[in-house]
Amino acid sequence: xxxxxxxxxxxxxxxxxxxxxxxxxxxxxxxxxxxxxxxxxxxxxxxxxxxxxxxxxxxxxxxxxxxxxxxxxxxxxxxxxxxxxxxxxxxxxxxxxxxxxxxxxxxxxxxxxxxxxxxxxxxxxxxxxxxxxxxxxxxxxxxxxxxxxxxxxxxxxxxxxxxxxxxxxxxxxxxxxxxxxxxxxxxxxxxxxxxxxxxxxxxxxxxxxxxxxxxxxxxxxxxxxxxxxxxxxxxxxxxxxxxxxxxxxxxxxxxxxxxxxxxxxxxxxxxxxxxxxxxxxxxxxxxxxxxxxxxxxxxxxxxxxxxxxxxxxxxxxxxxxxxxxxxxxxx
Amino acid sequence: xxxxxxxxxxxxxxxxxxxxxxxxxxxxxxxxxxxxxxxxxxxxxxxxxxxxxxxxxxxxxxxxxxxxxxxxxxxxxxxxxxxxxxxxxxxxxxxxxxxxxxxxxxxxxxxxxxxxxxxxxxxxxxxxxxxxxxxxxxxxxxxxxxxxxxxxxxxxxxxxxxxxxxxxxxxxxxxxxxxxxxxxxxxxxxxxxxxxxxxxxxxxxxxxxxxxxxxxxxxxxxxxxxxxxxxxxxxxxxxxxxxxxxxxxxxxxxxxxxxxxxxxxxxxxxxxxxxxxxxxxxxxxxxxxxxxxxxxxxxxxxxxxxxxxxxxxxxxxxxxxxxxxxxxxxxxxxxxxxxxxxxxxxxxxxxxxxxxxxxxxxxxxxxxxxxxxxxxxxxxxxxxxxxxxxxxxxxxxxxxxxxxxxxxxxxxxxxxxxxxxxxxxxxxxxxxxxxxxxxxxxxxxxxxxxxxxxxxxxxxxxxxxxxxxxxxxxxxxxxxxxxxxxxxxxxxxxxxxxxxxxxxxxxxxx
Numbered sequence: 078x079x080x081x082x083x084x085x086x087x088x089x090x091x092x093x094x095x096x097x098x099x100x101x102x103x104x105x106x107x108x109x110x111x112x113x114x115x116x117x118x119x120x121x122x123x124x125x126x127x128x129x130x131x132x133x134x135x136x137x138x139x140x141x142x143x144x145x146x147x148x149x150x151x152x153x154x155x156x157x158x159x160x161x162x163x164x165x166x167x168x169x170x171x172x173x174x175x176x177x178x179x180x181x182x183x184x185x186x187x188x189x190x191x192x193x194x195x196x197x198x199x200x201x202x203x204x205x206x207x208x209x210x211x212x213x214x215x216x217x218x219x220x221x222x223x224x225x226x227x228x229x230x231x232x233x234x235x236x237x238x239x240x241x242x243x244x245x246x247x248x249x250x251x252x253x254x255x256x257x258x259x260x261x262x263x264x265x266x267x268x269x270x271x272x273x274x275x276x277x278x279x280x281x282x283x284x285x286x287x288x289x290x291x292x293x294x295x296x297x298x299x300x301x302x303x304x305x306x307x308x309x310x311x312x313x314x315x316x317x318x319x320x321x322x323x324x325x326x327x328x329x330x331x332x333x334x335x336x337x338x339x340x341x342x343x344x345x346x347x348x349x350x351x352x353x354x355x356x357x358x359x360x361x362x363x364x365x366x367x368x369x370x371x372x373x374x375x376x377x378x379x380x381x382x383x384x385x386x387x388x389x390x391x392x393x394x395x396x397x398x399x400x401x402x403x404x405x406x407x408x
Numbered sequence: 409x410x411x412x413x414x415x416x417x418x419x420x421x422x423x424x425x426x427x428x429x430x431x432x433x434x435x436x437x438x439x440x441x442x443x444x445x446x447x448x449x450x451x452x453x454x455x456x457x458x459x460x461x462x463x464x465x466x467x468x469x470x471x472x473x474x475x476x477x478x479x480x481x482x483x484x485x486x487x488x489x490x491x492x493x494x495x496x497x498x499x500x501x502x503x504x505x506x507x508x509x510x511x512x513x514x515x516x517x518x519x520x521x522x523x524x525x526x527x528x529x530x531x532x533x534x535x536x537x538x539x540x541x542x543x544x545x546x547x548x549x550x551x552x553x554x555x556x557x558x559x560x561x562x563x564x565x566x567x568x569x570x571x572x573x574x575x576x577x578x579x580x581x582x583x584x585x586x587x588x589x590x591x592x593x594x595x596x597x598x599x600x601x602x603x604x605x606x607x608x609x610x611x612x613x614x615x616x617x618x619x620x621x622x623x624x625x626x627x628x629x630x631x632x633x634x635x636x637x638x639x640x641x642x643x644x645x646x647x648x649x650x651x652x653x654x655x656x657x658x659x660x661x662x663x664x665x666x667x668x669x670x671x672x673x674x675x676x677x678x679x680x681x682x683x684x685x686x687x688x689x690x691x692x693x694x695x696x697x698x699x700x701x702x703x704x705x706x707x708x709x710x711x712x713x714x715x716x717x718x719x720x721x722x723x724x725x726x727x728x729x730x731x732x733x734x735x736x737x738x739x740x741x742x743x744x745x746x747x748x749x750x751x752x753x754x755x756x757x758x759x760x761x762x763x764x765x766x767x768x769x770x771x772x773x774x775x776x777x778x779x780x781x782x783x784x785x786x787x788x789x790x791x792x793x794x795x796x797x798x799x800x801x802x803x804x805x806x807x808x809x810x811x812x813x814x815x816x817x818x819x820x821x822x823x824x825x826x827x828x829x830x831x832x833x834x835x836x837x838x839x840x841x842x843x844x845x846x847x848x849x850x851x852x853x854x855x856x857x858x859x860x861x862x863x864x865x866x867x868x869x870x871x872x873x874x875x876x877x878x879x880x881x882x883x884x885x886x887x888x889x890x891x892x893x894x895x896x897x898x899x900x901x902x903x904x905x906x907x908x909x910x911x912x913x914x915x916x917x918x
Contacts, residue, residue, distance in 0.1 A: 273536045275529045282526060285515040292475070292513050293526040294498035352517050 100346035100354070100398075104361035111365055115372030122375055125252065133254035135367040137162075138338050139360055140260045141315040142345075143267045144308030145338045146359040150271070151304040152284035152351025153201055153208035157193065158312035158338060160219035162331030165189050165313045166320040167226060173236040182241075186313050193219070194309025198302035208305075216335070223328045231325040244321035256318045263311065268356040280304060284351025340387065341366050344394045366390075426489045428453040428617035429474070429505070429586050435482030436469055438820070443469040446482075447643045449636060451586060451617035456608060458632035458649070459621045462661055462855060466641040467621055471588055474619075475507040476500035487585065501527055504585035508578075508592055511763065512571045516564025521546040523563050524578045549577050553607050555600075568595045569713060576604065580611070587611055588619040593627060594849060597713050605631055623856070625654055637661055670860050670885030674868030677705030677888050681739075682872035683755065683841045685724055688733030693719040693896040697733070701841065701872040706863060708887030709876045712916050715893040717876035718760060721845045724874070725757040726750035738840055751780060754840035758830055760849055760876070762823070766830050769819035773811050774800040776818045777829050780837040803832035807862065824855030831862060842866060845876040860886055880909060892916050 116123035141158050148155040165186040173182035197215055201208040234241065247255045271277035282290040283300045291297050319330055345362025347354025366387060373383050429451040436444040444466045451457055461467050472478045474485075476497040485492055487503050494500050500507075514523045524546040529537045546559040555573040563571060572595055579587050589608070593601045608631060611618055622628055628635060629649060636646040637660040645660050683701040688694055693716040701707045711717045722728040724735050726747045735742040737753040750756065759765040768776055777800040778785065785796040800814055807828045811821055818826055827847065834842055847863065848856045863886060867873050877883050883890060890907045892900040892915035900915035 269536075273539075275531065275535075275537060278522070278529065278537065281517070282515050285517050286513075289513045289515055289526075292477070292497045292507075292509070294496075294501040294528075296496075296498070352515065 101357045101361060104345060104358055104365065108361055108365050108368070111368050111372065115368065115375060119372055119375035122372060127371070129248070129253055129257070131364075131367050131371045132257040134371075135363050136254065136256035136260035137315045137319055137334070138341055138363045138367065139257075140263055140318070141308075141312045141334070142338050142342055142359045142363050143263055143356055144311035145335075145342045146345070146347045146354060146356055147267070147271070147280060148208070148304050148308045149342060149347045149349060150284045150351060150354055151280045151301050152287065153301060153304065154339075154349065155197065155208065155212045155305060155308045156335040156339065157197060157212040157215040157219065158308065158315075159331040159334035159336075160216045160223070161190060161193055161309060161312040162316035162319055162334055163223045163326070163328060164193070164219040165316040166326035166330055167223065167232070169317055169320055170232050170234050170326040173234065173238065173241065174232075177236050177238065179238050179240045183317060186317055187310060190309045190313030190316075191306065194306035195302075197309060198305030201305060202298040202301040220328075227326065227328045229328050231323075231327045233325045234320070237324075241321050242324075244318055245324075256322075259314065259318070263314070264356055264360055267307075271356055276300075276303075281352055284353075286352070337366070338363075340391050344391050346398060426453075427451060427486070428488060430486040430489075431470070431474070431483060432486075433483035434470065434473060434480050434485075436466075436473060436478060436480055442641050444473075444480075445641045447638065447641070448646075449643070450646075451619065452634075453585075453617050454612050454615045455633045456612050456618045456620055456631055458628040458635045459619055459638070460623075460628065460635060460657065460661055461638035461644075465638040465661070467638055468590070469641075470638070471507060471509075471590060471619070471621065474500060474505055474586070474588060475509075501582075504583055505588065506579035506582070506584045506586070507588040508575045508590060510591040510594060512568065512575060514563050514571055514574060514578075516562070518563055519559065520557055520561050520563050520566070520574050521559035523574055524549065524559070524581050526578065528582060545581070546577070549581060553577060553580070554603050567714070569597065569600060572596060573600065576607070580607075584611075584616055586617045586619065588621070590621045591623070592620075593622065593624065595713075601627070625657060628657070629654075639663055670864075671857070672864055673861070674704065674864050677867070678703045678870070682737065683724070683874065684736045684739075686734045688720075688723060688730055688735065690719060690723050690728060690730050692728075694723060694730075695896045697893075697896075697898045699891055699898060699901060701874050703840070703870050703872050704867055705888040706867050706873040706875055706886050707889050707891060708883045709874065709891045709893060710878070710880070710883050710912055710916060711893035713878070714895070715916065716896040717878075717893055718845055719896070720893070721757055721760075721843045721874070721876050725755050725843055727757060751837060754838065756780065756834040756837065756839050756842055758827070758834065758842060758844040758847060760845035762826055762830065762849075767818050767826060770817055772815045773804070773809070773818050773821070773829055774814040777803060777832045778836065780833050784836075799836060800832070803829075803836065807832060808858075822855070824859060827859055828862065831866070835866070839871060841872045841874065843874045843876070846878065847875065848879070848882065880912070883912070884909075 112123065121127055145155060145158065168185040168189045169182045172185040173179060176182070193215065197212055200206050200211040244255055249255060249258050271280065279290065279295050279300050282293065283295060283297050287297055316331065320326060323330065341362040342359045343349065343362070344365065345354065345358035345360065347359055369386070369390070370383050373386065427450045431447065431449040434444050434447045434449070447466065447470060449470060459467050459470070469478065473480045474494070476494045476499050479495060485494060492499070492503055494503065515526065518526070521542050525542050530541045530545070532538050543559060550557050550559065555577060557566070557570050557573050557577070563574060566574070572592065576589070576592060592604060596604060608618055608620070620628070620632055632649045634646060635649055635652060635657065637644040637657070639661060680703045681700045682703040685700070686698045688697045697720060699707070709717050709720065719728065723730050726742055726745050726749055730745055737755045740753050742749055742753060742755070763769070774797055778796050782791055785792050785799065797814055803809070804811065804814065809828045810825050818829060821829070844863065848859055860882070863873055863875065875887065884904070884907065887904055889901060889903050890912060891898060892912055894916055900911070902911065
């Protein structure tokens with residue numbers, strides 16, 4: 078007993094190490110550094126207008142990122158979200174054009190998203206097929222379906238409902254874009270679920286160790302099934318916002334979106350192996366990449382360079398994380 | 409009835425005349441094996457019931473059926489007289505059956521407190537988790553049991569022994585009628601074991617039926633009221649402990665008598681130094697460790713928990729980094745310090761943690777055995793399968809490895825047989841020094857003596873065997889010389905003739 082207790086006292090890391098052991102704090106410092114750098118180098122970067130604009134742009138990735146992170150935490154992946162963005166715009170726009178009702182359009186889109194979530198979730202959780210394969214498959218199927226249905230032409234939003242357009246350019250108190258308000262509200266709600274509701278903890282447990290979760294009486298398959306449904310529904314919300322922004326259903330909508338979200342989620346410290354990470358981390362990851370991209374554009378750097386830099390940052394972040402973990406485990 | 413762990417009173421209405429759990433005619437088959445055949449097992453409330461048997465006797469299968477991990481093929485299960493259908497761990501937990509498995513079943517990223525309440529979080533009115541209660545209750549639970557574990561610690565950062573205490577505590581956090589402990593003492597210190605026994609007795613006093621699975625006869629004699637012995641999937645005997653002696657119990661378990669657990673066949677060790685270690689230090693633990701091991705000898709390392717045996721084992725085979733010192737196998741220096749060089753020079757490790765460092769559980773027996781020597785079976789860069797299978801088959805025959813075929817996934821073999829496959833892996837490679845770390849952890853009496861015989865034979869064939877052990881009888885029975893460690897240092901080396909338990913323990917305390 079005494080041996081054990083001295084060992085744990087000895088293993089207490091230093092103040093600074095403990096601070097940085099909190100993933101979110103390290104990310105927050107990075108975000109502040111990014112903001113500070115561009116505030117100095119780019120004119121008008123640190124203005125209410127630019128900040129809220131970036132927040133609005135980030136809202137898509139923030140919303141879908143919640144689902145992506147939750148699926149990651151459960152130990153699976155979902156890369157079908159980009160195609161889902163394009164797919165659900167079809168029922169949304171078509172129903173709105175037919176009925177002039179935002180509610181019915183959104184309802185139709187959510188129903189469609191729900192079905193995709195059920196298919197993904199069923200194939201992964203109950204049929205036992207690898208989630209990367211399943212969602213790669215549904216990603217192609219949905220994208221192909223949208224191409225076929227639209228004949229590669231955009232379907233414009235003819236209804237032009239005020240409430241729908243407000244999703245794209247409306248601002249709360251004339252400051253914060255509604256899309257960002259929605260994203261933040263969802264983040265808070267799901268963040269609370271992940272940390273304080275039994276179901277959220279079950280997701281962590283399942284991703285942390287599936288066998289242990291089963292022995293503790295959890296229905297592992299049900300947990301994973303629901304995670305895929307959550308992911309699909311959140312991607313649907315992102316898709317609705319995107320459709321409002323572009324004012325149409327487009328076959329190219331959300332192309333490569335899944336990889337931007339995955340990149341931000343991984344940067345945010347959510348482990349692909351499951352059981353590790355937080356929605357706060359994911360959100361910080363999204364914001365870092367979004368502000369970086371905005372700032373680099375402000376510096377006049379072409380998009381191609383943004384891609385290169387984003388790639389390097391992700392690898393560096395994960396490598397740093399890995400090194401930290403190795404040190405924590407004393408190896 | 410005055411003491412309870414967290415739920416005072418809940419166990420109060422237990423009728424001692426009705427069995428807490430009654431399993432009748434339980435049958436279970438796996439492909440090619442009858443694991444359980446018409447087994448009866450009855451637990452009285454308030455009694456401690458030891459479940460014993462050799463490797464593959466069916467103990468774990470029976471427990472896993474109780475826990476809902478496996479479904480049964482035949483038989484009935486009654487809880488307090490009422491027939492129940494246990495189809496999943498959830499059903500089993502709901503019936504109040506708490507199983508503490510030997511393999512740690514905790515989420516390592518969670519805090520200790522959260523792990524304790526994993527199977528049912530206490531929630532407030534809104535259905536949100538009451539973290540305050542979780543922290544307070546788990547601290548209270550540890551206090552009452554007397555275990556010294558920090559509830560706020562990240563579980564994965566704790567040593568195995570503390571994780572085991574967390575598992576035990578977890579079984580007591582919710583209402584329990586049957587508590588099953590599978591080899592609970594395998595990584596506990598003597599102090600912790602006596603604490604555990606106090607806890608078990610208190611559980612029994614509360615009317616809980618306790619199943620105690622162990623290979624350690626002395627523990628069973630100390631704690632159990634009743635003993636059930638299984639052999640080859642069949643029920644052999646259920647008797648009050650008072651009717652048993654060491655001999656009758658062993659006889660029931662193996663169906664024959666073991667006269668000598670440590671049959672020494674080998675001759676005296678040679679004088680040729682096979683392994684020499686000089687002033688070895690590591691960042692984590694070891695300080696200036698120097699010793700030599702000779703060809704044909706078993707050099708036993710003893711030490712209390714945390715003394716640095718496993719660290720030493722991993723360092724000398726090149727697995728863990730060192731900061732200073734030299735290691736030489738047959739006079740050739742282990743440099744660069746990695747396992748590739750280690751294997752090339754002829755030193756290999758039989759790990760204490762078979763599951764995560766030894767086995768590739770999903771892969772078949774033959775691939776597990778041939779892993780280190782694929783080069784020897786290769787022709788033009790391709791593995792000659794026929795040659796590989798033949799070589800593995802030779803070892804399966806030689807060591808009497810019980811497996812339905814070479815293609816069986818190794819995770820389906822018993823611990824003893826897995827260990828034999830791992831030994832084959834190294835012998836096939838042609839080793840000069842084999843380092844064995846707790847070679848009989850999780851392996852039972854009959855199979856133990858086979859592993860001992862195997863180690864004896866390895867030394868007899870001229871290998872230097874470096875054996876890390878915390879089992880005194882194993883040490884005294886097998887080793888030619890005994891080295892003792894304490895807090896990372898080597899505190900004594902003595903010949904078997906000079907060694908006494910007292911001397912060894914004194915050196916281990918430092």
